[in-house]
Structures are given as C-alpha cells and as structure tokens.
Amino acid sequence: DTAVSQTPKYLVTQMGNDKSIKCEQNLGHDTMYWYKQDSKKFLKIMFSYNNKELIINETVPNRFSPKSPDKAHLNLHINSLELGDSAVYFCASSQVSRAGGPYEQYFGPGTRLTVT
Amino acid sequence: SQQGEEDPQALSIQEGENATMNCSYKTSINNLQWYRQNSGRGLVHLILIRSNEREKHSGRLRVTLDTSKKSSSLLITASRAADTASYFCAPGIIAPIQGAQKLVFGQGTRLTINP
Numbered sequence: 001d002t003a004v005s006q007t008p009k010y011l012v013t014q015m016g017n018d019k020s021i022k023c024e025q026n027l028g029h030d031t032m033y034w035y036k037q038d039s040k041k042f043l044k045i046m047f048s049y050n051n052k053e054l055i056i057n058e059t060v061p062n063r064f065s066p067k068s069p070d071k072a073h074l075n076l077h078i079n080s081l082e083l084g085d086s087a088v089y090f091c092a093s094s095q096v097s098r099a100g101g102p103y104e105q106y107f108g109p110g111t112r113l114t115v116t
Numbered sequence: 117s118q119q120g121e122e123d124p125q126a127l128s129i130q131e132g133e134n135a136t137m138n139c140s141y142k143t144s145i146n147n148l149q150w151y152r153q154n155s156g157r158g159l160v161h162l163i164l165i166r167s168n169e170r171e172k173h174s175g176r177l178r179v180t181l182d183t184s185k186k187s188s189s190l191l192i193t194a195s196r197a198a199d200t201a202s203y204f205c206a207p208g209i210i211a212p213i214q215g216a217q218k219l220v221f222g223q224g225t226r227l228t229i230n231p
Contacts, residue, residue, distance in 0.1 A: 031216070035221075040223060041224050042222065042223050043159070043204065043222075043224075044220075044221070045218060045219065045220065048216055048218070056216055056218055090158055090159070092159075102146055102147045102210060103217070104161035104164055105149075105219065107151075109157060110156075110157070
C-alpha cells in the first residue's frame, strides 16, 4: 500500500498556465508538507499544514497556493507558471510533534514539473 | 540558516568499504535526521538523533551528533552496491505553533558504491 502518493508523476506545461499537484497520505498523520527540489538537488520546504491549518509558510511566491480539504490531503496549486518553477515537488507527512516527538517524515515519490 | 550542509558533495568507494558523510549546521536544533534518496525517487528516512544524544546506531548505520560543533556524521559500514544514493542531513527545530517540525535540507552527498 502506498503511504504517501502524488499525482501526476510528471507534468509538462507551458509558461502562464495554472496547474495542480495532488497529494494523499494514508498513514493517519496530522501534518503534511510540500518541498521543492531544484536541479542542484537542494530540497527546500515550502508549506506545512496541520489538521488543515497552515503552520509553516516559507518565502514562496503567492502564485503557489496550498489547499488542504482534509488532513489526509494537501494539494498544491500553481498559477501563472514560470520557467523557474521547473523542479521536482515532494509531498511529505508526519505525526505532530507533541509529547513523544519529534518524528520522521514520509515522502511521496515526487512530481517532476517542467515548464516550457 | 539552520540548513544542513553535507560534505563531501560526492563520494565514491569500493563495495565493502565504510562510507562517512558529514553534516554541519548553524543554529540550535531539536533533532537531526538523515535521509536517503535513490535516483528519481522520494526521500526515505534513515535515522533520527535528538539533540541530547551523541550517537545512535541502526543496522549498518552509525550517526553521531556534536551540538557544540554543530555537526553530525553518518557512517555506513560494509557498504553495498544498493547503498548507492544521495544522503541528506536535515537539522530540525520544533516551532511553537502546534508542534510544527521544520526540517531544512541541504544538497546531499552523492554516494557511489563501486562493485
């Protein structure tokens, strides 16, 4: 069974378009994350949600908007795509770091976004 | 920045040898985690060491943490071809808001095990 899944796996689109990436986890975790990995392999956190509430919001252009319909899903919508948005986007989840934490994060397989 | 910086950026060794990767960071942390990424795949958690721990073992992995030097190392003993991957350290802090944990990854060390 897939723990953290993302769709689509590959996404090729033109500049200016709007696209979404979906993420689902079946681990029962409360917290989900979006990361961006650039061509040099740097992996940077973008957002984190806990029980549908935004708790981490890094310096990300407001063209990126995360949406969490429930705690098992965290989708990423990107408006007006730019060439620099080309990267691999990873979703992850973890338990909340309350008593007994911290906890490891479980990553999805990634979505390779190519903007032409 | 608390970003983990791995050293070396690339490491190539023979199968059976030990591989050591180092990590440095700049701010106070709650824990430090190591992850592996196979080419074209997501990251897989390897080991977590808390800030009050100095060493931790898991199978062929040994992690050390020196908070006074703000550094960590990952040792893989008796390396195998299947260990070929990129390895990332991720210093972590627990933010006060709802216990949010923030991990900040670096660029990773690309490890190649030659048969």
